[in-house]
Amino acid sequence: MNISRASDYAIRGLVYMAKKPAGAVCFVKDIAKNTNSPASFMSKIFQTLAKSGLVHSFIGTKGGFTFNARPEDITIKMVVEIIDGPIVLNRCVVNKSSCRNVGNCDVHFMWLDIQKMLTKALSSYSIADFAADKKGNMLPEAVQ
Amino acid sequence: MNISRASDYAIRGLVYMAKKPAGAVCFVKDIAKNTNSPASFMSKIFQTLAKSGLVHSFIGTKGGFTFNARPEDITIKMVVEIIDGPIVLNRCVVNKSSCRNVGNCDVHFMWLDIQKMLTKALSSYSIADFAADKKGNMLPEAVQ
DNA sequence: CTAATTGAGATAAAATTTGTCTTATATTTT
DNA sequence: AAAATATAAGACAAATTTTATCTCAATTAG
DSSP: OOOOHHHHHHHHHHHHHHTSOTTOOBOHHHHHHHHTOOHHHHHHHHHHHHHHTSEEEEOSTTOEEEESSOGGGOBHHHHHHHHHOSOOSSHHHHOGGGOTTTTTOSHHHHHHHHHHHHHHHHHTOBGGGGOTTHHHHOSHHHHO | OOOOHHHHHHHHHHHHHHTSOTTOOBOHHHHHHHHTOOHHHHHHHHHHHHHHTSEEEEOSTTOEEEESSOGGGOBHHHHHHHHHOSOOSSHHHHOGGGOTTTTTOTHHHHHHHHHHHHHHHHHTOBGGGGGTTHHHHOSHHHHO
């Protein structure tokens, strides 16, 4: 009943990126250092984010990552589901055949309801919401 | 981002018990059979429930388990936390020292908020809610 | 005493999470 | 054009958690 380290790193990494000027190319090494996460792990996480289309990757010297979507359009739910997979509170919610209780037991509907509430909450936050102090970091020396 | 099989089994097991007449002694074997769960696993789960004080165990022939609390007082949150441990959506929510962002980043408060919402929802359902068809099963032959 | 049942805990398989290391690729510099 | 460099990509692996199983001890009813 928690998000993974990987999702947490992904969110923090994207927030770090969102604090940079729009279009800035970010290196995994920097992202990892500034989010206190293992660089090689963060590298893999950003590969997944790139595959999903959320960010764009550039290979080679001076390569790195840029946003492929606006931070305000990237919800926490999107990030968590890209990294951890679909949010499914209980097996029976997603797979009706695995829930013998559909139709004669309320457990199914409880999990469905709570899951809806949870995903709605996760959808109500965007990466941009946590980069609000962006202006404060936009001083030339902070932009680098 | 899900409950464990063990928590699901525990809830279904307790609901099964709640459909029996109050005070009935239930065998793990029956509980497991009627919830489609591995008996030995269910046995361990009920040991944990007994240790928590939610149910009472009787050893020996004709032993088994009875409720130690009213089904309407046993919330889903209680069961999940007994089996899976405390609900903590993200590491930084529980352990302030592991969250470098407390005070200067909203991620901490997002997880705190969503966690509150989730635990509140889980607390709003009780085992009794899912044993509502109890009366329908109270026919003498169903009571056994 | 015997059979039935739980308690406790050792053991283990499977899956998932968390991470590292090597390789491939593109870019810059020479 | 070649070499050096910085990076992504992906194979590999360690650690942890989940999901069990199995054995043996304890207890009690008949």
